[in-house]
Amino acid sequence: MTTLIAGANNEAELYSALQKIDISVPGLSEGRTTKHTEIWTICRLLSSLAHAGKLTYPLTVSHTDKPDFFAYLGDAKIGIEVTEATSQNYAKCRALAAREFPDAIIDLGLFRPGKPKLSAAEIRKSLSEKRLRSEGWGGNSVEHEWASYIQERVDEKLIKLSRYNTHDCQETWLSVYSNTPLPNVHQQEARDILFPLLRDYWSRTPTFAALFIEKGQTIIRITVEGWEKFTLHDLWRPSGPAVKTIENFDDDVTDEGLWNEIMRQPSPTKRKRL
Structure with a gap:
């Protein structure tokens, strides 16, 4: 067990401690480990919750295993499990592309949820074709x-939760880093679709008291009572005006027709029917 944050008494002390932590994540082909992703995710979550006034002090956080972290918030002990929502086929494809096909076009449509595991040979074949073969999204x-x-x-982590060392925790949280191989996701609609899917989870024993999802520039918190979102508070980004990126563009589009016209139509330069 490694102490990550040692007794931060207030928001300022927490920020000071967080800024001293290296949250850099190597590339997929450059030695990235699960620990890198866990540290990245927990630090950005803590920073964002502190900025939103959702933490209790003093605060101590330890990096452990099953669950990944213990957070002591005042008198409460919280177990926090961290995971990444992605496609293993997609992760393997990105790693192979970085090593062997740096100019390849990655066809996101090949990495749909529930797809069977692809072999390295199948992924190499896709990368070598330099064309898009999948259907788009409608x-x-x-x-x-x-x-x-x-x-x-969430399903995978709930199955394992009973084996975790959380018997003396007041609550257990699940923090998910969303790294899905999808074009831009309209967050409002996605949340409205997700929430009913989790409806029966809250009555299970054991279960997670809260689900946190990092998506672009937003942290989404979901509990039995509903959901709320916080702006990602990135202490590690140089100060300056907010930069419009492909990650945070979706929340600013409210006109569904405009949204579909901009984001859902295939580009004639990128997608051709073959």
Whole structure:
């Protein structure tokens, strides 16, 4: 067990401790480990919850295993499990592309939820073709697939939760880093699709008291009572005006027709029917 945060008495002390932690994550082909992703996720979660006034002090956080972290918030002990919602086929494809096919076009449509595991040979074949073969997305299929990715990770972690060392925890949280191989996800609609899928989870024993999802520039908190979202508070990004990126563009689009016109239509330069 490694102490990550030692007795931060207030928000300022927590920020100071967090900024001293190296949260850099190597590339997939450059030695990335599960620990890198866990540290990245927990630090950004703590920073965002502190900024939103959702933490209790003094706060101590230890890095352990099963669950990944213990957080002591005042008198409460919270177990926090961290995971990543992604496609293993997609992760393997990105790693192979980085090593062997740096100019390849990655066809995101090949990595749908529930797809069987692809062999390295199958992925290499796809990368070598330099063309898009899959169907695109229509309507709200992107949001349904995103919700499926999150639900799959929650299901997998719930199955294992009874074996975790959380018997003396007041609550256990699940923090999910969303790294799904999808075009831009409209977060409002995706949340509305996901919430009913989790409805029966809250009555299970054991279960997670809260689910946190990092998606782009947002942290989404879901409990039995509903959901709320916080702006990601990134202490590690240089100060300056907010930069519009492909990750945070989706929340600013409210006109569904405009949204579909911009994001859901295939680009003639990128997708051709073959």
